[in-house]
Amino acid sequence: MVATAVVSVTSIGSGVVRLICRERSPWKVRSVAFDAVCGIGFGVVLALLYLAIRFIR
Numbered sequence: 001m002v003a004t005a006v007v008s009v010t011s012i013g014s015g016v017v018r019l020i021c022r023e024r025s026p027w028k029v030r031s032v033a034f035d036a037v038c039g040i041g042f043g044v045v046l047a048l049l050y051l052a053i054r055f056i057r
Helices: 002-024 032-056
Strands: none
Touching: 002 032
């Protein structure tokens, strides 16, 4: 649980940093929008997947 939360928060945080810093960002893979959507989206989907697995039990 803790590891999933850490990875999810880190991913969302990296997406937000990319949005805030724009061109001065420490990493640039593609466009700002692509990087932000990938980071934030991965974090949200990972958290939702964890919750879905918890509710199945």
